[in-house]
Amino acid sequence: MVNEILQGIIEALILIFTFDPEVWNVILLSLRVSGTAILIATIISLPISSYMALRNFPGKKFLTNLINTFMGFPPVVMGLIIFLLLSKSGPFGFLGLLYSPTAMIIAQLFLAIPIIIGTTKAALESVDPNIKETILSLGSTETQLWWELIKESKRSIIAGILVAFGQAISEVGAVMIVGGNIRWYTRTFTTAIVLQTRMGEFGMAIALGLLLIAITFLINYALTHLQMGEKK
Amino acid sequence: MLSLGKKAKWALILLAIAIIGSLLFIFPLIDLINSQNRITLATTTSTYDSGLLDYLLPTFEQKTRIKVDIVSVGTGQALEIGKRGDADVLLVHSRVKENEFIANGYGVHRVCVMYNDFIIVGPSSDPAGIKNQNITTAMENLKSAGDAGKIKFYSRGDDSGTYSKELELWALINFTPSTLKHKWYFETGAGMGTTITITNENDGYTLIDRGTWLAMKDSLSLIVLVEGDQILINPYGAILINPSLYPDVKYDKAIKFVGFLVSEEGQNLIGSFTKNGEQLFHPIFGHCNETLGCNTTSEEVNFWKKYNGGYTG
Numbered sequence: 001m002v003n004e005i006l007q008g009i010i011e012a013l014i015l016i017f018t019f020d021p022e023v024w025n026v027i028l029l030s031l032r033v034s035g036t037a038i039l040i041a042t043i044i045s046l047p048i049s050s051y052m053a054l055r056n057f058p059g060k061k062f063l064t065n066l067i068n069t070f071m072g073f074p075p076v077v078m079g080l081i082i083f084l085l086l087s088k089s090g091p092f093g094f095l096g097l098l099y100s101p102t103a104m105i106i107a108q109l110f111l112a113i114p115i116i117i118g119t120t121k122a123a124l125e126s127v128d129p130n131i132k133e134t135i136l137s138l139g140s141t142e143t144q145l146w147w148e149l150i151k152e153s154k155r156s157i158i159a160g161i162l163v164a165f166g167q168a169i170s171e172v173g174a175v176m177i178v179g180g181n182i183r184w185y186t187r188t189f190t191t192a193i194v195l196q197t198r199m200g201e202f203g204m205a206i207a208l209g210l211l212l213i214a215i216t217f218l219i220n221y222a223l224t225h226l227q228m229g230e231k232k
Numbered sequence: 233m234l235s236l237g238k239k240a241k242w243a244l245i246l247l248a249i250a251i252i253g254s255l256l257f258i259f260p261l262i263d264l265i266n267s268q269n270r271i272t273l274a275t276t277t278s279t280y281d282s283g284l285l286d287y288l289l290p291t292f293e294q295k296t297r298i299k300v301d302i303v304s305v306g307t308g309q310a311l312e313i314g315k316r317g318d319a320d321v322l323l324v325h326s327r328v329k330e331n332e333f334i335a336n337g338y339g340v341h342r343v344c345v346m347y348n349d350f351i352i353v354g355p356s357s358d359p360a361g362i363k364n365q366n367i368t369t370a371m372e373n374l375k376s377a378g379d380a381g382k383i384k385f386y387s388r389g390d391d392s393g394t395y396s397k398e399l400e401l402w403a404l405i406n407f408t409p410s411t412l413k414h415k416w417y418f419e420t421g422a423g424m425g426t427t428i429t430i431t432n433e434n435d436g437y438t439l440i441d442r443g444t445w446l447a448m449k450d451s452l453s454l455i456v457l458v459e460g461d462q463i464l465i466n467p468y469g470a471i472l473i474n475p476s477l478y479p480d481v482k483y484d485k486a487i488k489f490v491g492f493l494v495s496e497e498g499q500n501l502i503g504s505f506t507k508n509g510e511q512l513f514h515p516i517f518g519h520c521n522e523t524l525g526c527n528t529t530s531e532e533v534n535f536w537k538k539y540n541g542g543y544t545g
Contacts, residue, residue: 039252088317088478096480098318099272099303180272180303183286198425199281200448 008206015207022184026208027215030188033101034169037108042161045116050146052117053124067121070114079174082107086178099180104188107174112164119160123153162220169216270299271485274319276393277423279468280304282443282512287505292492298485306423308391314338314471317478321486322471326393330469339471343536344520344528345493346502346513347467350397351445352458353428354437359383367461371405374437378416384436385409388427389419397466398439404463428452441466446507467516467524491539
């Protein structure tokens with residue numbers, strides 16, 4: 001095992017420094033798919049979670065329960081569902097989206113939305129009620145209120161988004177089923193690792209795994225640094 | 233009301249959203265444009281993992297400018313993808329399932345393009361004593377040794393062509409293995425690479441295609457024990473998806489692809505593909521019946537014969 005890990009580290013370094021085009025394709029595709037999915041998910045989730053956090057409405061408890069349950073929705077099942085929807089034999093087959101990066105984005109999107117809604121809602125709800133009162137007493141409108149609350153809980157919200165991103169980029173079942181692991185086109189880190197493992201190329205699989213971890217680390221670092229910097 | 237600084241900040245944010253938004257639309261648009269000159273080939277994992285397609289495709293893509301997207305999954309899934317119209321052409325190796333597929337109207341103009349073979353591998357000590365036996369004796373010995381608790385056998389246990397062939401071999405001795413009844417029989421439900429790794433870890437026996445074997449044997453301690461019987465031969469069929477069923481299927485481009493496989497150039501390329509110095513696949517277009525006892529109709533061969541001298545446009 002140590003042998004494979006050492007081999008993996010060496011291979012990873014070689015791949016990076018020789019700018020292996022296939023590996024770069026995998027890196028950029030993974031970032032593009034997961035990045036787009038999380039971006040859209042955030043845009044959709046923020047208003048929903050804010051509404052849920054700040055308002056009371058009939059069925060709120062049930063909806064909260066539902067969101068929390070879907071946070072743990074099995075990704076591979078989501079993949080199968082999206083596959084059935086996008087298949088030529090399915091209702092949305094006419095879009096011709098199966099086995100494309102767009103299909104992968106859709107799958108990751110639906111997995112990320114409950115996570116971001118859940119964590120953002122929790123973050124907003126845990127803002128000190130005194131702060132909320134202060135903002136309201138200064139005569140803000142509702143929109144200004146929720147914007148201020150979002151800024152207050154920025155750190156927790158970003159943490160939730162990073163969790164969703166981590167889940168998305170390390171997911172393998174769904175993207176395999178809806179993407180097809182097509183070389184140069186829908187092959188991401190995780191599906192490439194599955195392929196290399198299946199072919200017995202354990203060194204290469206570990207190299208890709210190390211690269212994935214490194215990139216996720218860098219993204220986490222950058223985003224955390226961003227919110228730290230703004231605080232000052 | 234908002235200070236100038238804040239206005240600028242909002243402007244920047246809106247600009248960022250606009251840029252990102254347009255990028256979000258550009259990518260799917262690019263995908264859409266690209267998809268016009270692509271076909272989807274559904275094939276099996278063992279076919280793809282052998283490396284043959286990556287070897288063949290550059291020539292085809294260069295000549296026709298058609299990009300082939302390969303989705304490699306288990307045989308069952310590949311056929312299911314074909315039934316749903318999510319692929320334009322299939323390349324599979326499960327005669328019985330192919331026949332059923334065509335009989336149900338999902339595929340047309342199936343043609344036998346090449347064959348490779350299966351082998352039985354196991355520990356060098358060979359407790360079951362199957363080395364160099366004919367296939368029927370080998371299967372008998374495996375079963376006896378298993379029942380006597382001397383060996384373990386690992387099966388794919390999925391819907392793959394390899395699994396179908398394995399069941400065919402057990403049928404030679406009228407045996408239907410079951411993990412529940414036979415403690416020596418294990419089903420991995422995984423691909424060939426994973427299955428052979430598990431077999432290796434446990435010093436067991438398994439049925440494996442020669443391509444995967446050659447790719448992985450250096451990291452394994454198992455050895456080849458049974459090979460060469462005619463039943464171990466594994467013919468590959470290329471099947472076009474029925475355009476009457478799925479009018480959107482890229483029928484003409486798929487014909488060009490299969491035409492390439494059966495052309496002299498394609499057949500030569502198939503034969504020249506080696507792994508660790510050994511030839512993996514044997515081109516067989518037009519000779520399937522004599523060599524393998526297939527029942528390809530002469531009508532099928534005639535449909536594709538015109539592509540043999542090099543596909544025309």
